[in-house]
Amino acid sequence: MVSRSCFFFRRLFSSLAPLSWLPAALLLLPLAGCGWANLGGHQSTLDVAGPVAESQRSVFLVTVWVTLFIFVVVGAVLAYAMIKFRARGRLRAADALPGQDHGNPWIEVGLILASVGLLAIIAVPTMRAIWYTYDVPEAERKDALEVVATGYQWWFKFEYPTEKIALPAGGEGPLVTGNELVVPAGRAVRVQLRTTDVIHSFWVPKLAGKVDMIPNRPNFLWFKATAPGYFYGQCAEFCGESHAIMRFRVIALAPADYAAWLATQKLPARATSGTPRELAQIVPLQPADPAADRGGIRAASPAFEADPLAGWKRQQELPAQEDADLIARGRALFQTKTCIGCHVVRGHEGVGIAGPDLTHVGSRTTIAAGVLANTPERMFQWVRDPAVFKPGNKMVHGGYIEPKTGRRLVTLDAQEITALVAYLQHLK
Amino acid sequence: MAQSVETAAAPAHAPNGGSHVRPINLFPRPTASTGLASWLTTVDHKRIGLLYAGFAAFFFLLGGVEALLIRTQLMVPNNNFISAHFYSELFTMHGTTMIFLAVMPLNAAFFNLLIPLQIGARDVAFPRLNAFSLWTFVGGAIMLNAGWFLKSGLPAIGWFGYAPLSSKLFSPNLSTDLWTIGLQTLGVSSIVASLNFIVTIVNLRAPGLTMMRLPVFTWMALITSFLLILALPAIAIALLGVIFDRHFGTSFYEVSNGGQPIVWQHLFWVFGHPEVYILILPPMGYVSEILPTFARKPLFGYPLVVFSGATIGFIGFGVWSHHMFTTGLGTMATASFALATMAIAVPTGVKIFNWIGTLWGGQLQLRTPMMFALGFIWMFMLGGFSGIMHSAAPADSQQQDSYFVVAHFHYVLIGGATFGLLAAIQFWFPKFFGRMIPEFWGKLSFWIIFTGFNLTFFPMHFLGLNGMPRRTWTYDGNMGWNEGNFLSTMGAYTLGLGIATYVVVAIWSYFRGAPASRDPWDARTLEWSLPSPVPEYNFASLPSVEARDSWWHDKAMARARGVTGEITPDTDRPAGDIHMPDASWYPLLTTFGLTWMMLAFAPLHEPVVWFGVSLFSSHLPLVIMGLGIMLAGAYLWALEGPGGYHLRIEGPGRIRTLRGEHHE
Structure with missing residues (x-):
């Protein structure tokens, strides 16, 4: 952890390597093992993985150096003045006064000019980066991948307008996925930003700074992942009760892996042949109490955390054996319990568009918009108590419960949830 | 001689005006100088200032408790100490409260307390209007906080209230309506107060007090007042759009009818950015008074400090979109606002340079106000x-x-505005309460606050650079944010302890502190020439000013003449009877009508049901009633006549009140 924790300071001083050791040592001394100064987390804006975030970081480091310089100079003068001119003992009104100077225009003008000069050092790279980070560079534009990201309270829909799939009702439409955006590494990605309700903001710190999704305002941003990786993102504009848990992931894959993923995703949902099992014969899952997560981690296991991209690849694999009868019961329940009203399972019954597309939900590493690891136990917790993990969400208010009357529309017992989870998990 | 000075001091109250208009005495002017009614009807700028301070202190502590609840929720990942909705309510109210109900009215308190004293006046230009500002502020505060006692709860849309989250569709509850009308009402209060201060500073300065001799605090108050009257209309218009969208189905921000939510952001920040300077310029003024006092030197570069304040105010209107760099402004707009924002660093830097220049070569006495002022600079x-x-x-x-x-x-x-305010409270406490705050306890509270503040907020830099978004009810344990948040929460508790110490020490000092002399800090501006606490008439005779830092100048002149020991100013000697403005019920009545109208307007389309009896199908009749009370209040106020009475100082501590007697 220590190697990662003082990342910022190593980064800061590595840019001035020959001179860096002295101030670095001074600053790092009190910060040794500084967990609170950790800057190498999943959403680090400094441990970046693409040219856009890199450009933003380099501007930031310029501002750090300039302000650090001003701080050292001005702070030293201020500290000196505070020590040097401190009166000895309590003075009385009649005691002799210090020199009563009223100011010095030349010092003032000099300091103003110096300030302007220092700001110019910041202004020049700022201007350059504003234009660079705005849109995909001309040379890469033809090769760029177009994606549409749409914000919903509180999840993200991702569409690939250039990748067509057959729609259940006939015709074709763009490939749709939810909360996990898969892109090719090494290729520029241009994301069209849309929203269906309030303002959201698309932010994957390691790849690019945020741009807001504003109603009636077609925004966009671009990024490029230099190498394959698994990146954390999150909504960055307050969008209501569950804003904090509107998260997502960006997975950058090598071109061949990306092509393979795309081919799988374009297929309709997997079909298994089983006879729906009687509910009484289902042994329910028994997940832990969500309250036990306090202080802990919900979205990743330690094994996943060790190598997230490998974890993502594991998630794509089909399990060695599946309980076809249980899955068949789950599929039937998905229909009768009205899940289909909000969710699409392409090739199966689901047709709704208010919630995320679940055609390949089993292949995602997280559910509930990046909040929970996609395991059967977590999915059970989520389906049973969506409001615990995402207060105010529509699966409860509008799905399970009629909003106006408060009447319970959907009830699910443990056996039914277990069957639904088996069905959803098998949708790889 | 005396007559002409009095006329200059209180032009709104010509002594004989009462004989021309027959006063209507629906609510006769109260004459008692103590008791609840005397405070509710007061027009004395010092009492109004203290009332502002009292209400602001209450809301400052309430906002602090909200912050502590927020920090407790964030202490550990995946915490469930408070619900997501309550969390949204808390940060909405924390921001709204601290800005509109704590820092702004605390500054308003000092405007009231200090401006007339620093310019050598008897009161502000419009004393009754001043009372109206105060009570309208209280009315707005009630509207914003009514949700604590209502089923609809508190507003949960953030202090910035971005459309379309603020629309009826996404926030259908009454609390959002109360938030819009509460801010609107506070805007009325601030605009009225600002106009009052501008007129006061421009017109009621003592003879010889030219603009470039004005104390820096009063200068900053003047600039702040201009910022307020220019910035508040922007949010008033923006809020009117929200109110109309919510109540009357207009489409200013309504997306489905082509409304543009981005317009709210522009209007809000056209107000919101100058608002930042509205909060910080007065504290810059306090510090500019405190540093010279405890360095025993004049302020370094006075004209530049004043001019940079004006420049900050001016450029402050041209940088609002730096709050919107992520809204897709395009390259050119982004570049322009980035450069303008950099430009504003220059006049801000000038102030810091000049404060250091003030310290340079001085004799620094690190008394408690000075500690907070130096903490402010850092x-x-x-x-x-x-x-x-x-x-x-x-x-x-x-x-x-x-x-x-x-x-x-x-x-x-906090490091800026609040430290400045804490310094100002320490500094002027003896002047208005006549008691000293014990040095040890004052400094102790400074060190706890200083430590707690940095412990709370320094780690947040790292949390932000490590990708933690704001307005986050909870976070997962694998993001690298655990230690920073835990430390920050511990810091928040420390900061809370420091503020508690500060408040307890101040309350103790109010009752038990050592009596304060006229000029305990050997200070510079006119208020320090007055007894502590300041008598209700301020100056027995109005001062004439010969130099910047007038009182310091007078003291130096007196010493040059060979005076030793305590120096008493010429203004202690009365020059005839002192004309005083009368208290009045009408500002309070007018505010009562306004508050009634606004509170009834919030649930406009709801039927009025009292104790199970349906009275009206909408709240419109109640709105009209409130409007009627407000108009009646204003009308009777206008017909009340100027009133006024006279004080005759017959000797030390012997003051006779003269009412309705002829006097010359």
């Missing part, structure tokens, strides 16, 4: 640096709406 400087970082738009796209921004503006608004 902390404000750090907040300024992160501000410069935000001006670099590409860097800002990573920092915007992250904890880095939270760290930045708390360094500016």
Whole structure:
């Protein structure tokens, strides 16, 4: 952890390597093992993985150096003045006064000019980066991948307008996925930003700074992942009760892996042949109490955390054996319990568009918009108590419960949830 | 002689005006000088200032408790100490409360307490209007906080209230309506108060007090007042759009009818950015008074400090879109606002240079107010640096709406504005309460606050750079944010302890502190020439000013003449009877009508049901009733006549009140 924790300071001083050791040592001394100064987390804006975030970081480091310089100079003068001119003992009104100077225009003008000069050092790279980070560079534009990201309270829909799939009702439409955006590494990605309700903001710190999704305002941003990786993102504009848990992931894959993923995703949902099992014969899952997560981690296991991209690849694999009868019961329940009203399972019954597309939900590493690891136990917790993990969400208010009357529309017992989870998990 | 001076001091109350208009005595002017009615009807700028301060202190502590609840929720990942909805309510109210109900009215308190004294006047130009501002502020505060006692709860849309989250569709509850009308009402209060202060400063200055002799605090108050009257209309218009959208189905921000939510952001920040300077310029004024006093030197570069304040105010209107760098402004607009934002660092830097220049070569006495003032310089400087970082738009796209921004503006608004206010309270406490705050306990509270503040907010820089967004009810345990948040929460508790110490010490001092002399700090401006606490008539005879830092100048002149021991000013000697404005019920009545009208307007389309009996199908009749009371209040106020009475100082401590007697 220590190697990662003082990342910022190593980064800061590595840019001035020959001179860096002295101030670095001074600053790092009190910060040794500084967990609170950790800057190498999943959403680090400094441990970046693409040219856009890199450009933003380099501007930031310029501002750090300039302000650090001003701080050292001005702070030293201020500290000196505070020590040097401190009166000895309590003075009385009649005691002799210090020199009563009223100011010095030349010092003032000099300091103003110096300030302007220092700001110019910041202004020049700022201007350059504003234009660079705005849109995909001309040379890469033809090769760029177009994606549409749409914000919903509180999840993200991702569409690939250039990748067509057959729609259940006939015709074709763009490939749709939810909360996990898969892109090719090494290729520029241009994301069209849309929203269906309030303002959201698309932010994957390691790849690019945020741009807001504003109603009636077609925004966009671009990024490029230099190498394959698994990146954390999150909504960055307050969008209501569950804003904090509107998260997502960006997975950058090598071109061949990306092509393979795309081919799988374009297929309709997997079909298994089983006879729906009687509910009484289902042994329910028994997940832990969500309250036990306090202080802990919900979205990743330690094994996943060790190598997230490998974890993502594991998630794509089909399990060695599946309980076809249980899955068949789950599929039937998905229909009768009205899940289909909000969710699409392409090739199966689901047709709704208010919630995320679940055609390949089993292949995602997280559910509930990046909040929970996609395991059967977590999915059970989520389906049973969506409001615990995402207060105010529509699966409860509008799905399970009629909003106006408060009447319970959907009830699910443990056996039914277990069957639904088996069905959803098998949708790889 | 005396007559002409009095006329200059209180032009709104010509002594004989009462004989021309027959006064209507529906609510006769109260004459008692103590008791509840005397406070409710007071027009004395000092009492109004103290009332502002009292209400603001209450809301400051309430906002602090809200912050502690927020920090407790964030102490550990995946916490469930409070619900997501309550969390949204808390940060909405924390921001709204601290800005509109704590820092702004605390500054307003000092405007009231100090401006007439620093310019050598008997009161503000419009004393009854001043009372109206105060009570309208209280009315607005009630509207914003009514949700604590209502089923609909508190507003949960953030202090910035972005459309379309503020629309009926996404926030259908009454609390959002109360928030819109509450802010609107506070705007009325601030605009009225600002006009009053501008007229006061421009017109009621003592003879010889030219603009370039004005104390820096009064200068900053003047600039702030101009910022208020220019900035508040922007949010008033923006709020009117929200109110109309919510009540009358208009489409200013209604997306489905082509409304543009982005317009709200522009209008809000056209107000919101000058608002930042509205909060910080007065504290810059306090510090500019405190530093010279405890360095025993004049302020370094007075004209530049004044001019830079005006420049900050001016450029402050041209940088609002740096709050919107992530809204897709396009390259040219982003570049323009980035450069303008960098430009504003220059006059801000000028102030810091001049404060250091003031210290340079002085005899620094580190009394408690000075500790807070020096803390202000250091902390404000750090907040300024992160501000410069935000001006670099590409860097800002990573920092915007992250904890880095939270760290930045708390360094500016606590390390800056609040430290300035805490310094000012320590500094002027003896003047208005006649008691000293014990040095040891004052300094102890400073060190606890200083430590707690930095412990709370310094780690937030790292949290933000590590990708933690603001307005985050909870976070997962694998993001690298655990230690920073835990430390920050511990810091918040420390800061809370420090503020509690500060408040307890101040309350103790009010009752038991050592009596304060006229001029305990050997200070510089006119208020220190008056007895502590200041008598209700301020100056027995009005001063004439010969130099900047007038009282300091008078003291130096007296000593040059060979005076030793305590120096008493010429203004102690009365020059005839003192004309005083009368108290009045009508400002309170007018505010009562306004508050009634606004409160009834919030649930406009709801039927009025009292104790199970349906009275009206909508709240419109109640709105009209409130409007009627307000208009009646204003009308009777206008017909009340100027009133006024006279004080005759017959000797030390012997003051006779003269009512309706002829006097000359």
